Amino acid sequence: MEPHMWSLVKHLIRHLREHWREPDQGLWEVRGARRQFVHSKVMSWVAAEGALRMGELLGRNECAPEWRAMRDEVHREVCREGWDEERRSFTQSYGSPALDASALLIPKVGFLLADDPRVRDTVLAMRALDNHGFVRRYAHNGSGVHGVDGMRGSEGTFVVCSLWYADALAATGRLEEAGKTFERVLDVRNDVGLLAEQWDPECARQLGNAPEAFSHIALVETAFALRDAGVQEGRRTAVRSTMPESP
Numbered sequence: 001m002e003p004h005m006w007s008l009v010k011h012l013i014r015h016l017r018e019h020w021r022e023p024d025q026g027l028w029e030v031r032g033a034r035r036q037f038v039h040s041k042v043m044s045w046v047a048a049e050g051a052l053r054m055g056e057l058l059g060r061n062e063c064a065p066e067w068r069a070m071r072d073e074v075h076r077e078v079c080r081e082g083w084d085e086e087r088r089s090f091t092q093s094y095g096s097p098a099l100d101a102s103a104l105l106i107p108k109v110g111f112l113l114a115d116d117p118r119v120r121d122t123v124l125a126m127r128a129l130d131n132h133g134f135v136r137r138y139a140h141n142g143s144g145v146h147g148v149d150g151m152r153g154s155e156g157t158f159v160v161c162s163l164w165y166a167d168a169l170a171a172t173g174r175l176e177e178a179g180k181t182f183e184r185v186l187d188v189r190n191d192v193g194l195l196a197e198q199w200d201p202e203c204a205r206q207l208g209n210a211p212e213a214f215s216h217i218a219l220v221e222t223a224f225a226l227r228d229a230g231v232q233e234g235r236r237t238a239v240r241s242t243m244p245e246s247p
Helices: 003-019 038-058 064-081 101-105 117-129 159-171 175-186 213-242
Strands: 198-200 205-207
Touching: 003 038, 003 064, 038 064, 038 101, 101 117, 101 159, 117 159, 159 175, 159 198, 159 213, 175 213
Parallel strands: none
Antiparallel strands: 198 205
16 A cells, blocks of 8 residues: 555544544434434444455554554444434444334444344334335434435435345345345346335335435345355255254
8 A cells, every 4th residue: 555545544443533423413314403313323333434445455553552452442333322222223323212224234344243133123113114125214203304304205226225234134044025125126127127225115116316326235235145145055954954953
């Protein structure tokens, strides 16, 4: 890596260390008040973890203690403040019981392993965001899209959220359900195989930006995730079939 690139990494993580505790508008850029969004904190952890791995590969460990301390602090805080014991799920923001589909990314980015009970429970909790087999990004409240948004009306389901759900299902061993979710998304492509940002299950139409790169990138990632999960399951089945039966 060129020296100026490593210098940029150091500057970025220094900025993150100074500001990660601040509230923000979150992944969805909500128009309401700034909050301590769980996804934002998780991505702060991802940035610190990535920088530490880069440092290890480059043999540049001068900042490792500070970065590791921040990474671990973020992890502890999210697990403490972002987890709702009553709902048995990670939530949208600290102190809120609201669900957010972005929590499905927690195992995908490596924040927690897929076999962690909190991950499994979070995936189960996301059924509350179901809309005719597709996944909302967060729950609406009837008169408005969501309390943090302040927008009236309704919206479709974000295609990427259904694909994140399929990824999480596959990661937690529910391959059949993951496959059905993936096929459901494939079925709503238009006549040339493209996806928009959103799908309205009630009116059976695409909504929002079209075509949407976010949707297509997630589609490819889910296809690979399902393939890899199927390969691993096939290997486990093959191993079990070769084991002698218990007496």
